[in-house]
Amino acid sequence: MVLDMGIGSRLRDAREAKEISLDSLQETTKIQKRYLVAIEEENFSILPGKFYTKAFIREYAIAVGLDPNELMAEFSEEIPSPSEDTTTQYTRIHRSRKDNMPTKNSAIFSIVPTLFVIILIFGIIFVVWWFVISKANDENKTTPNANSDDYITRETENKNKNTNDDTNNKENQDTDENTGDATEDTDNNDEDSSAETDENSTLSMDVVEAGTGTKPTSTIELSNVGDSLTFEFEAANVQVWLDVENGNGQKFFSGFVKPTEKTTVDMTGQEQIYLNVGSAPNLTITINDETLEYPVDPSQRGADHQKIWLNVIKENE
Structure with a gap:
C-alpha cells in the first residue's frame, strides 16, 4: 500500500536524491539547521512565526530543485496560515509638538518668585545708591564759600566740562546704537537664511x-x-x-x-x-x-x- 507523502517527506526525499546534507543546505539557504529539520518533520510550531513557514519552505524547495509554487499549491492544506485578528483602530503617530510641551501658564507661575526676588534686590540697591548720592550732594553744597571767586570760577569750568562730556557721550552713544542695530540686523538675516536652508534640506x-x-x-x-x-x-x-x-x-x-x-x-x-x-x-x-x-x-x-x-x-x- 502506498502512503500519501507529506510536504516534509517530499522535501527530504528531494534533498537526499541530490545528496545534499543539512549542513550544506543551511549554508545555501541561511536557514538554521533546526528549522530545516522541523520542516522535514512537519513540526511547524517551532518556527519563529507563521509568516516564516511559507518563506522557509519556498527557500528549501528552490535549493533542492523543486518548483515552490507547485509545492505550495499541492500542500496548501498542510501549511499553516496566520490567523486574522479583529480590526483595531490605531491612532496616527504624527503628533503636534504642542501636545508634548508644558503649558505657558505653568512656566510663568514657576518664574514669578524668582522675578520677585530679583526686583526686590534691585530696589534695595537703588535705595542705597540714592541715599549715598543725596548725602554727597549735601556735603558739596555746604563745603565751599559762596563768596569765593575761585569757587565760582571752578564751578563754571566744571559746568562747561560736564556739558562738553555730555555732548560727546551722546554722539558716541548714537554711533554705537546705529552700529549695533546694523550688526543685529545682519546677524538676524544670517540666522533666518541658515534656518530656512536647514529646514528645506531635511527629508x-x-x-x-x-x-x-x-x-x-x-x-x-x-x-x-x-x-x-x-x-x-x-x-x-x-x-x-x-x-x-x-x-x-x-x-x-x-x-x-x-x-x-x-x-x-x-x-x-x-x-x-x-x-x-x-x-x-x-x-x-x-x-x-x-x-x-x-x-x-x-x-x-x-x-x-x-x-x-x-x-x-x-x-x-
Missing part, C-alpha cells in the same frame, strides 16, 4: 494614513527628498523578509535581509515606493540617513508584518 516624512488590523497597510508622504533617494535596511538578530517595489509593481528587492549584512536599495526618480516588511520589530529602515518610524507600533498584536506605501512629493508641488 520630511509625514504619515497620511496609519494602517489598522493585522498586516496594516499605511501611507507616508516624503518631501525635501533632494537629488537622490536611498533606502538602507538592517536586520537585528534574525533575517527578515522584505519586498521593495515601485508604483508599477517593478521589484527592486525581494528576499531575506540578513543580520550580518546591510541592504541598500537606490530608488532615485521613483514617485511611489511599496515596502512589504515581514518582521517590523527586527528591521530598521533608513531613508537618506533619516530613520523611518513605523506608522503602526510594531509591538502591537498583528502589527509585526506591515505594508507601507511612500509617495514622493516633488519640490515644485
Whole structure:
C-alpha cells in the first residue's frame, strides 16, 4: 500500500536524491539547521512565526530543485496560515509638538518668585545708591564759600566740562546704537537664511494614513527628498523578509535581509515606493540617513508584518 507523502517527506526525499546534507543546505539557504529539520518533520510550531513557514519552505524547495509554487499549491492544506485578528483602530503617530510641551501658564507661575526676588534686590540697591548720592550732594553744597571767586570760577569750568562730556557721550552713544542695530540686523538675516536652508534640506516624512488590523497597510508622504533617494535596511538578530517595489509593481528587492549584512536599495526618480516588511520589530529602515518610524507600533498584536506605501512629493508641488 502506498502512503500519501507529506510536504516534509517530499522535501527530504528531494534533498537526499541530490545528496545534499543539512549542513550544506543551511549554508545555501541561511536557514538554521533546526528549522530545516522541523520542516522535514512537519513540526511547524517551532518556527519563529507563521509568516516564516511559507518563506522557509519556498527557500528549501528552490535549493533542492523543486518548483515552490507547485509545492505550495499541492500542500496548501498542510501549511499553516496566520490567523486574522479583529480590526483595531490605531491612532496616527504624527503628533503636534504642542501636545508634548508644558503649558505657558505653568512656566510663568514657576518664574514669578524668582522675578520677585530679583526686583526686590534691585530696589534695595537703588535705595542705597540714592541715599549715598543725596548725602554727597549735601556735603558739596555746604563745603565751599559762596563768596569765593575761585569757587565760582571752578564751578563754571566744571559746568562747561560736564556739558562738553555730555555732548560727546551722546554722539558716541548714537554711533554705537546705529552700529549695533546694523550688526543685529545682519546677524538676524544670517540666522533666518541658515534656518530656512536647514529646514528645506531635511527629508520630511509625514504619515497620511496609519494602517489598522493585522498586516496594516499605511501611507507616508516624503518631501525635501533632494537629488537622490536611498533606502538602507538592517536586520537585528534574525533575517527578515522584505519586498521593495515601485508604483508599477517593478521589484527592486525581494528576499531575506540578513543580520550580518546591510541592504541598500537606490530608488532615485521613483514617485511611489511599496515596502512589504515581514518582521517590523527586527528591521530598521533608513531613508537618506533619516530613520523611518513605523506608522503602526510594531509591538502591537498583528502589527509585526506591515505594508507601507511612500509617495514622493516633488519640490515644485
